[in-house]
Amino acid sequence: MKLHIVNRSPASSQVHAQAVTAMGPDDRLLLIEDGVQGALPQLVRYFEDIPGRLYALREDLEARGLVGRCDASVQVVDVDGFVQLTEEAEQTVSWY
Amino acid sequence: MMSDSDLEAGELLVILRHGPHGTSWLREGLDAALVAAAFGRRVSLLFMGEGVGALVTGQQAGPLGQKGTAPTLEMLAMYDIETLWVEAEALSSLGLAEDDLMLPARPLAAEAIERAVAAHPLVLTF
Amino acid sequence: MRYAILLMGAPYSHQASHSALRFARAVLARGHRLEAVFFYHDGVHNAARLASPPQDEPHLVDAWAALGAEHDVPLLVCIAAALRRGLLDSREASRHGKAGHSVEAPFELTGLGQLVDLGLRSDRLVTFGP
Numbered sequence: 001m002k003l004h005i006v007n008r009s010p011a012s013s014q015v016h017a018q019a020v021t022a023m024g025p026d027d028r029l030l031l032i033e034d035g036v037q038g039a040l041p042q043l044v045r046y047f048e049d050i051p052g053r054l055y056a057l058r059e060d061l062e063a064r065g066l067v068g069r070c071d072a073s074v075q076v077v078d079v080d081g082f083v084q085l086t087e088e089a090e091q092t093v094s095w096y
Numbered sequence: 097m098m099s100d101s102d103l104e105a106g107e108l109l110v111i112l113r114h115g116p117h118g119t120s121w122l123r124e125g126l127d128a129a130l131v132a133a134a135f136g137r138r139v140s141l142l143f144m145g146e147g148v149g150a151l152v153t154g155q156q157a158g159p160l161g162q163k164g165t166a167p168t169l170e171m172l173a174m175y176d177i178e179t180l181w182v183e184a185e186a187l188s189s190l191g192l193a194e195d196d197l198m199l200p201a202r203p204l205a206a207e208a209i210e211r212a213v214a215a216h217p218l219v220l221t222f
Numbered sequence: 223m224r225y226a227i228l229l230m231g232a233p234y235s236h237q238a239s240h241s242a243l244r245f246a247r248a249v250l251a252r253g254h255r256l257e258a259v260f261f262y263h264d265g266v267h268n269a270a271r272l273a274s275p276p277q278d279e280p281h282l283v284d285a286w287a288a289l290g291a292e293h294d295v296p297l298l299v300c301i302a303a304a305l306r307r308g309l310l311d312s313r314e315a316s317r318h319g320k321a322g323h324s325v326e327a328p329f330e331l332t333g334l335g336q337l338v339d340l341g342l343r344s345d346r347l348v349t350f351g352p
Contacts, residue, residue: 002213007237007351018113018144021183021206022213033237059244060237079248086346087223087252093219096230096238096351107342124263124303131334137342218341220228221349222263 001026003089007096009037010046019095020049030077030085031056036066044071057082104179105215106138112222115149116165117158122150125222126168133175140179141172142212143201148186151197169199181212225249225256226344228337230263231352233282234275239268242350243285250293257344258296259286260337261329264352266304269297269329290328298340301331 004023008015016038019029029050031038038046039056047054051073058078061067070076077085086092110129114121133139143150155166172180184203187193194203204212213219227246231238242259249256261268273283290297305314308324311331315323325331341347 002219005348007241014145021144022111022209024210024214027214032241060241079244080252082245083248083252083254086225086348089346091217091219092346092348093213094221094349094351096221096349108338120263127302128262128334128337132338135335135338137338218347220341221351 003092004029005094006035007033009034015095028053036060039070039074041071106140109140109216109219111142112147113145115146121222133177142181144183153198223254223345226340226347227259228349229265232264232267236352238350239282256295261299269299269325271326297329298332
């Protein structure tokens with residue numbers, strides 16, 4: 001199982017699609033930086049192929065005023081949780 | 097469709113997602129792949145998205161003599177980098193076919209890309 | 223576990239540098255070993271010793287240096303990517319006949335082979351791009 005990290009918003013970039021294409025059936029995806037926009041209910045459909053495996057970084061949501069606006073399907077983790085996700089994965093792949 | 101057995105996995109997969117000339121991503125990604133190969137590591141290359149433009153035939157030097165990456169790509173075999181893959185969907189989305197490519201890169205469907213990424217212990221994206 | 227970080231975003235242009243520092247601190251706080259931070263592509267600008275941000279902004283270059291010194295983390299800068307972008311230590315500056323230098327310890331200029339080595343010997347390599 002790999003952890004994929006995406007830092008671009010699906011509103012302006014195709015990077016999320018590359019990540020989803022490369023993801024295996026157990027892989028997880030963490031949204032960081034501008035990527036956290038993907039956690040909004042209006043954009044979360046871009047990740048419908050990976051149900052239950054979508055995470056977003058709390059600190060980056062907070063900085064953007066988005067922390068209370070995430071779709072319920074997104075699991076919000078802080079930076080300690082980010083490290084924990086990397087511990088649980090065998091390796092990470094970043095998409096930027 | 098390829099099976100798992102014919103997916104030749106190396107130790108390092110370098111994914112190249114940018115075309116030549118516009119940025120240094122392609123050149124610097126290729127440099128990482130060449131160095132890894134020079135150190136005796138088994139390296140696979142996957143050209144994804146805009147990155148398939150790296151393989152188009154007939155590339156030239158850019159303005160001010162900017163070298164581009166085609167000469168580097170021609171050296172891949174010398175470095176024993178023989179596993180070359182290209183995202184099939186990206187190729188067709190640009191209206192390109194295998195005949196348009198300067199190297200024999202094998203088109204991979206989405207499922208095969210997923211397996212290629214899973215099969216490599218280290219994946220670097222550029 | 224043994225972690226390594228690959229940073230490819232320039233400070234003050236992209237969040238990558240902040241993200242990588244925050245992640246590095248969290249990795250260390252969870253008791254892991256950070257084998258090295260490797261600076262590549264525009265990430266080499268994190269080693270610019272002349273960086274002078276306004277006082278009310280974090281000094282990212284100093285923050286990396288402090289992290290490196292405090293936790294004994296090598297700060298490895300790709301020499302080919304750095305030289306092209308005007309980032310030279312005193313040795314490279316004199317070799318190229320330049321009057322000043324722009325990189326100093328604890329950052330060290332090194333070859334790309336170090337990145338490959340780092341990627342393959344660490345348990346986790348986490349990349350922060352622009």
